[in-house]
Amino acid sequence: MSVFEKNRDDIIKTFKKEYQNKVGFFSKDFLHNNSKELLEIIKKFEIINNNSDYKVLEVGAGGCRNLTYINNEFPNIQLFANDLHKEESLKNTHPSIKNKINFYGEPTQTFITQFNENNFDLIIDSDHLVHINYTDTKSIINHINNIIKPTYFLIRSITIDNPHRSIPYHKHNFNDILSNYEEIYHTLSKNDSKWYIKLFKLKN
Numbered sequence: 001m002s003v004f005e006k007n008r009d010d011i012i013k014t015f016k017k018e019y020q021n022k023v024g025f026f027s028k029d030f031l032h033n034n035s036k037e038l039l040e041i042i043k044k045f046e047i048i049n050n051n052s053d054y055k056v057l058e059v060g061a062g063g064c065r066n067l068t069y070i071n072n073e074f075p076n077i078q079l080f081a082n083d084l085h086k087e088e089s090l091k092n093t094h095p096s097i098k099n100k101i102n103f104y105g106e107p108t109q110t111f112i113t114q115f116n117e118n119n120f121d122l123i124i125d126s127d128h129l130v131h132i133n134y135t136d137t138k139s140i141i142n143h144i145n146n147i148i149k150p151t152y153f154l155i156r157s158i159t160i161d162n163p164h165r166s167i168p169y170h171k172h173n174f175n176d177i178l179s180n181y182e183e184i185y186h187t188l189s190k191n192d193s194k195w196y197i198k199l200f201k202l203k204n
């Protein structure tokens with residue numbers, strides 16, 4: 001058994017590869033509106049510098065819809081993503097970023113541990129850690145907070161708890177990140193008020 005609560009096979013049973021057809025670029029308007037909402041916040045807080053040194057990672061990115069919107073606005077940056085099924089995720093990724101993106105077919109639990117300080121300027125968790133149990137999420141957040149230390153951490157997460165649903169929802173509090181980060185923005189999603197968006201910035 002790994003250090004994480006569930007092993008890869010158990011995780012993949014919950015998120016089968018067909019799930020990628022629902023959450024990729026070619027998905028319903030509602031999810032596109034979520035991506036646009038995140039982009040507006042990124043623009044409002046001037047988080048991204050459009051240069052080739054700037055690195056954005058989205059964990060559990062599916063078909064990289066959020067990253068497509070970001071890349072349209074900031075085409076010079078580097079893009080990184082992971083999810084469980086690389087081939088299916090890339091099938092559902094827009095052609096404009098398919099060859100550009102550094103995509104890793106690995107669970108976030110193990111994927112994140114290979115990165116260190118200065119690897120990323122911005123890490124995004126959009127509707128992803130909500131599906132990962134409390135213990136594993138704590139380890140992932142701990143690694144982001146203490147080891148990778150991106151300048152910004154942007155999350156879309158949920159206000160309700162339903163960990164026993166077939167696709168679980170975990171209401172995480174993200175308080176651990178506040179040891180090194182300050183919360184600079186918090187809002188309920190305009191698209192669905194069960195969801196909130198928070199932006200954290202590394203303290204000086």
Ligand SMILES: C[S@@+](CC[C@H](N)C(=O)[O-])C[C@H]1O[C@@H](n2cnc3c(N)ncnc32)[C@H](O)[C@@H]1O
Pocket residue numbers: 011015019020023031059060061062063065066082083084085106107108109125126127128131132
């Ligand atoms: C609801 S989708 C969100 C996709 C994208 N982030 C978005 O905002 O639309 C959740 C994603 O998390 C992925 N996922 C679930 N558990 C995972 C894990 N342990 N490691 C990596 N990806 C995982 C699923 O495969 C799915 O693509």
